[in-house]
Amino acid sequence: MEVAVTGAGGHMGREVLAAATDREEMDVVLAVNRTAVGPVEGVDIEDESDLPRLLDERDPDVLVDFTVPDPSTRYVEACADAGVAAVVGTTGFSDSQRDVIADAAESVPVLRAANFARGVAALRRAIREAVAAVPDYDAELTETHHNRKRDAPSGTALTILDDIDDARGDADRVHGREGEQPREDGEIGVHARRAGDVTGEHELLLAGNHEVLTLTHRAESRGVFAEGALDAADWLVGRPAGEYDFEDAL
Numbered sequence: 001m002e003v004a005v006t007g008a009g010g011h012m013g014r015e016v017l018a019a020a021t022d023r024e025e026m027d028v029v030l031a032v033n034r035t036a037v038g039p040v041e042g043v044d045i046e047d048e049s050d051l052p053r054l055l056d057e058r059d060p061d062v063l064v065d066f067t068v069p070d071p072s073t074r075y076v077e078a079c080a081d082a083g084v085a086a087v088v089g090t091t092g093f094s095d096s097q098r099d100v101i102a103d104a105a106e107s108v109p110v111l112r113a114a115n116f117a118r119g120v121a122a123l124r125r126a127i128r129e130a131v132a133a134v135p136d137y138d139a140e141l142t143e144t145h146h147n148r149k150r151d152a153p154s155g156t157a158l159t160i161l162d163d164i165d166d167a168r169g170d171a172d173r174v175h176g177r178e179g180e181q182p183r184e185d186g187e188i189g190v191h192a193r194r195a196g197d198v199t200g201e202h203e204l205l206l207a208g209n210h211e212v213l214t215l216t217h218r219a220e221s222r223g224v225f226a227e228g229a230l231d232a233a234d235w236l237v238g239r240p241a242g243e244y245d246f247e248d249a250l
């Protein structure tokens with residue numbers, strides 16, 4: 001399978017290149033970045049502004065993107081024009097950017113997920129079950145990430161909040177608390193911590209009836225996300241156009 005990688009000089013782009021060049025069945029035919037960087041894992045990194053032309057020239061089977069929302073949206077549109085499947089790990093999209101991606105997915109398969117760790121897929125299943133079992137317990141969600149992270153709450157946290165809403169109805173989300181702010185029934189507290197080089201941690205606390213239940217996932221390496229994204233790419237190639245989630249690929 002021939003793969004293209006965007007954001008190839010970023011933390012995740014480098015992980016994806018390392019994982020892809022390790023896989024015998026994968027061939028990285030294109031890697032781009034905004035800022036000029038030297039070769040990564042032996043792969044030359046080209047200018048991201050040339051992506052549409054380069055996609056036509058190299059004709060990869062799939063593009064894997066971990067960047068920021070503006071270029072990511074643009075890259076998915078370029079994939080739709082070139083007939084290339086896209087795996088998107090970028091987080092922090094606006095509603096209108098998600099709409100653009102949905103339009104592109106009418107032409108090519110697009111798999112977008114806020115978290116490519118298999119453990120997070122398991123966490124989401126456990127959370128759906130837990131909140132359904134104790135629907136009246138107070139819920140507080142805390143995520144912790146490195147100090148470079150731009151978006152808050154994390155994409156994973158937003159996905160978990162949507163899972164909780166699906167299980168027990170829409171709740172008010174209270175982002176941190178300050179001053180006189182007693183807890184309202186049914187609200188979900190959301191807490192985003194940024195410190196050091198924490199790879200990514202998500203914890204849901206459920207409390208009521210004199211007991212506390214916590215469900216936690218901690219990523220200990222970015223390689224976990226890269227491997228999941230490549231597994232998703234492998235699954236996606238050859239699928240019909242449409243929008244897919246990581247759970248579809250598991």
Ligand SMILES: NC(=O)C1=CN([C@@H]2O[C@H](COP(=O)(O)OP(=O)(O)OC[C@H]3O[C@@H](n4cnc5c(N)ncnc54)[C@H](OP(=O)(O)O)[C@@H]3O)[C@@H](O)[C@H]2O)C=CC1
Nearest residue numbers: 007010011012034035066067071089090091114115116225
């Ligand atoms: N779904 C998942 O499992 C995971 C998702 N993520 C998400 O992936 C994304 C990237 O994370 P990470 O690798 O840590 O971030 P980095 O900051 O390390 O890398 C960001 C990349 O995006 C590029 N970029 C930034 N701004 C622009 C722009 N305006 N135009 C073109 N390219 C740009 C950077 O290029 P340059 O070198 O020029 O700055 C760099 O290559 C984030 O949204 C993060 O939340 C992260 C981990 C797991």
Ligand SMILES: O=C(O)C1=N[C@H](C(=O)O)C[C@H](O)C1
Nearest residue numbers: 091114115149154155156200
């Ligand atoms: O920016 C990161 O690093 C991560 N972002 C994703 C998110 O926003 O959920 C996934 C992971 O936790 C790492």
